Amino acid sequence: MDDVIEQGPPIGLRERKKLRTEQAIRDAALRLVAARGFDHVTTDDIAAEVEVSKTTFYRYFESKEDALLGKPTENLDKIKAALDARPASESVLLAVRNAIMDFIDSVDHDREAALLRGRIIRETPSLAARNLEHQAAWEAMLAEFVGSRLGDEPDTELRSRIVAAIVMATLRATLDYWRDAGGRDDLHLLMGQSLSMLAEKRAALVSRP
Numbered sequence: 338m339d340d341v342i343e344q345g346p347p348i349g350l351r352e353r354k355k356l357r358t359e360q361a362i363r364d365a366a367l368r369l370v371a372a373r374g375f376d377h378v379t380t381d382d383i384a385a386e387v388e389v390s391k392t393t394f395y396r397y398f399e400s401k402e403d404a405l406l407g408k409p410t411e412n413l414d415k416i417k418a419a420l421d422a423r424p425a426s427e428s429v430l431l432a433v434r435n436a437i438m439d440f441i442d443s444v445d446h447d448r449e450a451a452l453l454r455g456r457i458i459r460e461t462p463s464l465a466a467r468n469l470e471h472q473a474a475w476e477a478m479l480a481e482f483v484g485s486r487l488g489d490e491p492d493t494e495l496r497s498r499i500v501a502a503i504v505m506a507t508l509r510a511t512l513d514y515w516r517d518a519g520g521r522d523d524l525h526l527l528m529g530q531s532l533s534m535l536a537e538k539r540a541a542l543v544s545r546p
Contacts, residue, residue: 358387358389358393358397359397361387362383362384362387362389362394362397362398362404363404363405363407364450365383365386365387366378366383366401366404366405367405367450367453367454367457368386369382369383369386370401370405370457370461371453371457375401375405375457375460375461375463375464376461378401379401380394380395380400380401380404383401383404402463402464402467405454405457405464406454406458406464406467406468406471407471409470409471409474410474412440412471412475413471413474413475413478415440416436416437416440416475416478417478417482419436419437419439419440420432420433420436420478420479420482422436422439423435423436425486428536429483429486429487429500430500430504430535430536431536432482432486433479433482433483433500433504433532433536434529434532434533434535434536437504437508437528437532438528438529438532441525441528442525446524446525448520448524449520451516451520451524452516452519452520455512455516456516472505472509475505476501476502476504476505477501479500479501479504479505480497480498480500480501481497483496483497483500483501484497503535504532504535507531507532507535508528508531510531511527511528511531512524514527515527
């Protein structure tokens, strides 16, 4: 879920310029890698495409991988905030479903960029490995949240990990389905459908004895 533009309260001119520069770097990285291949694009190439210095590039991203996939913690922090905002009255899986949908609602999606990025990740082992690292961080964070909702039961840690793994598998399967179908479906609606199915069918995993 990269290539996002935050929707929120008005921000100052300086911050808007920074956001535009960051997005321009993301767009240039995607465009160049799509045209030349990941191994044939350098950070110098990306900086030159945007007409900024290499130093400026590194103010925004630590590597070209991060320019393509996003910074490791940026979306993690957003989904964590969405999870923390869910009311205690919601069941665990419903809270996870609603938090993820709130996160999706908070960003704008570029369908063509998402499809292109998915293809590049599949074709580039180093990017695929980095993407798995991002997903592992999401899974660990989800497990921690589920555990906090389940309380101090003997099997809480195991169930938390199982639920987190199932949620991540659902997200991956939905994205893969969407990309394999050429992005013809509304990703927002499709993700909501998948997570709703998960919440309905897997509730027994997080039900108390």
